[in-house]
Amino acid sequence: MFGKKRVAIVGAGVTLFRRNIKETGKELSYEAVKMALNTAGMELKDMQSVVMGSAPDAFDGVHMKGEYLADGAGAHCKPYTRVFVGGGTGVFTPLAGWWHVASGQFDTCLVVCEEKMSSCYPHPQFAFTTIFDPILERPVGMNLIWIFALEMNRYMHKHNLKKEDIALVSVKNKRNALDNPIAQLAAEITVEDVLKSEIMAWPVQRLDVSPTSDGAAALILASEDVAKEVTDNPVWIDGVGWCIDSTQWTNRDLYYPDYVEYAARMAYKMAGIRNPPKEIDVAEPYDPFDYKELHHIEGLLLCKKGEAPKLTREGVTQRDGDLPTCPSGGLLGCGNPIAAAGLMKVSEIFWQLRGEAGKRQVPCDPRTGVAQAWGDLMQYGSVIVLRR
Amino acid sequence: MSAKIKHFPGEEVETKDIREGKIPTEKFRPKAKFAWSAGVAISKFLDELKNGKIIATTCKKCGRIMVPPRIYCEKCYKPTDGWAYVKDTGVINTFSVSFLAADASRLKEPIIVAIINLEGASEGMGIVHRIEEVKDWKKVKIGMKVKAVWKPPKERTGAITDIKYFKTMEEI
Helix, strand or coil, X not given: CCCCCCEEEEEEEECCCXXXXXXXXXXXXXXXXXXHHHHHCCCHHHCCCEEEECCCHHHCCXXXXXXXXXXXXXXXXXXXXXXXXXXXXXXXXXXXXXXXXHCCCCCEEEEEEEEECCCCCCCCHHHHHHHCCCCCCHHHCCCHHHHHHHHHHHHHHHHCCCHHHHHXXXXXXXXXXHHCCCCCCCCCCCHHHHHHCCEEEECEEHHHECCCCEEEEEEEEEEHHHHHHHCCCCEEEEEEEEEECCCXXXXXXXXXXXXXXXXXXXXXXXXXXXXXXXXXXXEECCCCEHHHHHHHHHHXXXXXXXXXXXXXXXXXXXXCCCCCECCCCHHHHHCCCHHHHHHHHHHHHHHHHHCCCHHHCCCCCCCEEEEEEEECCCCEEEEEEEEC | CCCCCCCCCCCECCHHHHHCCCCCCCCCCCCCCXXXXXXXXXXXXXXXXXXXXXXXXXXXXXXXXXXXXXXXXXXXXXXXXXXXXXXXXXXXXXEEEEEECCCCCEEEEEEEEEEEEECCXXXXXXXXXXXXXXXXXXXXXXXXXXXXXXXXXXXXXXXXXXXXXXXXXXXX
């Protein structure tokens, strides 16, 4: 830890998540930032630096999205950076904010994530096809859902899992979202509903997947000195980790996210966590698909490989279980405005640790939480460990 | 989502109201086109596909036979040491049966896509391609043996689609 400053989160804001929102990305960013500043009792002039996170430019059709969003993100005439690591962006952005403050260069950093997936039509899926290798993959006619289906099938095969084992995650997260005022797809559903839903790309069915969404989220980061001035209950960023695996995704065994494990190990080492299942009280693993929550619980070393479905079945991951996961309702329940969804997860851990999560509050009096996101071509892991 | 916050900003609108311009909107369709050089390693790979062969590169340090081929080993971070043909048969590493086209529109007849670990390459070295000639998609299984079905030589253009698809060795 020598040379690094301790960094706290002192405020958070988030907009509604919806399929289509009238506000532009700039306006959504503004709203999330204002809420975060208000909850921190701070003003924009107190923010010495700004980091913006947003996913592919193709959704907006604006190829300078960082610059385009800057004013709405409160970056006018400030040190400003936009970062992007695909779906991992939402948790990576506060990591980038962390190094701004941990380095000692700034006492404060405003972290903003925004996504407007509604602008690209007929479906943002088409913009996603441009992420594939142009020579060897696109001519095969790739679709984004395919690669997740390939990964899900491999995971199921390796651990001999049934769709029923995985559908429970969707049931849990959509139900958790009923208590979340921003949620887009909160619902009381059954495993049967998931199994009967439209087959998109087997084994992926409609209710295994999070929707496309618009939304924004923001966090206020502060150095220890500033944090203690502005709040009695700061939440500390005690661990950060990030890692990328090879883009040659057809050369990897997709059943396990090694890169998430490496990122988690980095974050846990920094936080002094030796036994993650015992020391982590609440988790927000990235859940754009139901199987991904399981995949990521395993990658985050919260259980052994292949055991996450058992934890889910036994209720361990419910809000009142020993290891509550996605108490927010996750992406499956709240929606998936990509970068904003990841930052919403970090915000949820912040609120859980502050005891402010209201109906969503996990009853275990959490002290330590972890949030994680995942992205690019099934190759990127970003992990943050928070403590009160 | 703090319980202390009562109002969450954002005004929901209907997709059709935007697409049909019922609320103020502006539309644009990019007309950009792209032509990519296939690069050093993949150009040779594509040339060999034209000959009906699949070529890999090898790394003596880690011992891997890598496909798709590359001019550097990303693990050892050194130039690869040579070329080696692998077979046009392999094993399904994983697969999906897609009822979605690339633009998310729905298909009546599903597309089966798979990662195929090619015989002769190192363990786990797969490529992504389609599986066809399947009567009942529910019978496709991980671990099944497959073989490439090539376009006739005259129709090959030096593209991954010179392999039309892979088919399972046993009839399903």
